Amino acid sequence: MAVKAMNPHEVTQKVFYKETMFILDVRNDSDFQDWKIEGENFSYLNVPYFELLDGVEGILNQLPKDQDILVVCAKEGSSRFVADMLSEEGISVFYLAGGMKAWGEHLEPVKVGELKNGGEIYQFVRIGKGCLSYMVISNGEAALIDATRMVDTFVDFAKDKNVKITNVLDTHLHADHISGGRSIAEKTNAQYWLPPKDATEVIFEYQPLENGNEIIIGNSSISIQALYSPGHTIGSTSFIVDDKFLLSGDILFIDSIGRPDLAGRAEDWVMDLRETLYKRYKELSDKLIVLPAHFMISDELNEDGSVSETLGNLFEKNHGLNIEDMDEFRKMVTENLPPQPNAYQDIRKTNMGKICPDIDTQREMEIGPNRCAVR
Template structure:
């Protein structure tokens, strides 16, 4: 009899995409599934039963689970899903447990060359909606907005025979733990951040509007675009704009994560409007690479400023008052644990096994 795999790597699920003939079975509690799940996963909330090794609910749900395709079972950390997968295999299913559960899903990184953006590699975290970049020229590379899993960037650079010479954070992140300082310290290279977002950090290279950061024979131009945070920056690299959390595909960065007082939010939204007006002055053919995505499925995630003028309603609002009202009225749920994440990124709280898990969940950095 053919041996079947009992476990599947989260990265393999990311590779399969939406068209794969597999069935993703999420056995977590319904509220956890509704808050954050893999696109296309089907929820049968059996987590508490499976913890007790009670398989009655799973037995009753067999009619909901197809037997003619592989079944990949998902839970929190891979324990209850392994039990469910074993139960299903005993009944003839081709079932495997996703290694590490949703925690493992949050760690997946995939790299793509960006067509039309020479020298730019986009690193996608499908589980968190985060985008980061390796930008290179003449074998030198700078990493922009890295996740805490810094080995991912070291590995990509090694595969491409690139030397990482610097790390940039476009702002002090509130949705994920930055690997910027960790990566820079490990490689003994500069860590760049706008001074307005430095918090209590004791070492970084402060950048301001108009500064240039060399990469091989090319350079980044720092564009100060406050609003999402006081020190938010976008980075021009020739005809490419890495827009950080200032401008997304269908939205803009939310202005309430620095100070949620109504007056402060409105003031930050006004700054964001001004920043977007500056970006809007760039040529239509400017390639725009944001710091996050929501439910967009294109990989890599890339657009042009001309396209955004037709798809992003917030970018084309020409009244500051109307823009501020629209943004303030449409603010949704804030990123989970964002205050503690900012404390970690500001150097006020150490990175630990506990704080490393704070970022797991849906991305909510967009204003709408």
Template sequence: MKSIRVQELQRRMEAGEEVFILDVRAASAYDDWHIEQRNVVSANIQNSKLLQFGPEAFIEIPKDKEVITVCAKGAAAKEAVDILEGKGYHAAYLEGGMQAWSEFYYTVQVAHTDDLQLMQVIRPAKGCLSYVLISGEEAVVVDPARHIDVYLDVAKEYGVEIRHILDTHLHADHITGGHDLAAQTGAEYWISASEMNEAKRSYSPLTDGLKIAFGASTLEVMAVPTPGHTPGSTSFLINDEYLLSGDTVFVNGLGRPDLGGKAKEWAHMLYQTVISRLNALSDDMIVLPSHFSNYREVTDDGYVGAVLGQLRSDNQLVLGGTDEESFTEAVSGNTGATPPNYETIVAINRGMLEVSNEEASDLEIGPNRCAVKHLA
């Protein structure tokens, strides 16, 4: 039986090949989260329907191209391949299913100068973004996910030592790899102290204007407090050119302020961040967030990001072009579904709870839900 790995699936999608995906999970699971990309067409038809009516009853399933079947972990997708091939279709199943897709990463280069290599690590299924900054023989990692081999492999490939690890905030939708990566490499782990109340893990506290120099003497990472998504959210300014904005500013809006149960209070913080912090930054600043919502936010160069001036032009929330009360009502009332398991994930990220790898995988299943919906 033919199978396809997530790496090959991503290669096809990046190459612009037409891909047809038959997702055989329950309709509710598909509606909540499924594989999306340019040049990808998908359909959601369960095996029970394929058996009852025959695949030929569903005209959306092509006979002239390969059908890639997908389920939660791979077993039902194999059954779907059997059904399809028995009727003369060409099919292959995605190894590991949506769980494998959830744990797949790839790296894109954002900048490459004499002093700096800036790479974005993309986790497409979760919409999670992290960063590796390299200068000379040293590296800084920002917002690492729990699969730390991704960052260790980059460091090995470029022959550099990871010196600093920074989390922009206490993540609520995925488990940080910051602590494990620091333990593995001896690097210093940084996060805002207000994010780590009652935490049982060691860290170095980020403070306003803190500068972390590494590699070339001209390269600096400057901490810029940008509260709102969480009280201690911190963005990082790289050489006055790139803003690693965490979950404060996205390509499609702003970070949601409601996950701590204080939506209006944190929304007021977010407004002050927009007015006092973001408005002080140049329109030419390139914003590189820690999450994205869908493939449409990927630039022609392959990374997720946007020029700040364009974000201001497209979205009044990012501009702060409204009064504080209107802003607060808009962002606190337009947040959508709460990320599943976020209280458990926050406890893990504070070191107050430990789970197995299997439990961690189950906790992280699902899309990014950290943003306020775009308001033009």
């Protein structure tokens, strides 16, 4: 049987539509345990590649006969070798094109809403990393929010939509992934915006993004309004788009809230986080549709693969928004934290412009799931 490649887009569609699939991951156990392809109806077998060099006979009875089987490795080569051996045994099997490297960089655009006068907003789901970026489109212009380093994906999408990127914004100085904002702004001659309280160490020019800023996109009434919302970082800023959407950055997620410790200031920023969530956000309309900058697990995906929920529903269901006792809240957001993101200090320095790692180093820096939320 011929071995076929399955590309990240095809795997993403299986995640979105909750299809069944069996994944044979041939990376080392520690790599598999740290980060794998997540799907609600996926099953897994992890057998390191070096254990299969002499043949696959020992695992044949562990493989299903009624599901797609996808072999996964870091960069493709090992999975393709194992898939060839399985094919020789008569098993229909796929390998992941580009491996986990490609999975970690894939962006899937999903339309999440209509705006006034024909405008649109798209969410770019970085399915392998849990990052969410946004493009607001109106009257031939576009704004990007929290763009990742896959610059060409955003630029090409704008070309396909026949719109000019005029503004690029980051809700905060990111610590879990490398921002593509500044590179996109340079490539498209757009304005790059960053909260000044997060930019005290940056070594490049930017437009200061401050509370009350209004950025008009296109010739219509669509606007992006900045709402100062510290807590994840001291400069964290949310955006209200078209009085309909709340882009919450890393302050509020679907099932959790932002962690305040990635700049080493957890105790200092606990009160900022609480004031943002329990006061600033509480004053907003509960009909706003929250669009966060990250998601944690595939369960948070809607039926179309997007990630969103109304602010009112989050105030009812999100545990992080319903802790009355201040000491309990403080304990949760300072003690109940996952491991810090890989290379987060170097990622922050990269986003400040202090270091300029090559593309292979950037990939290594970003390996692993996002870890921006309180557990």
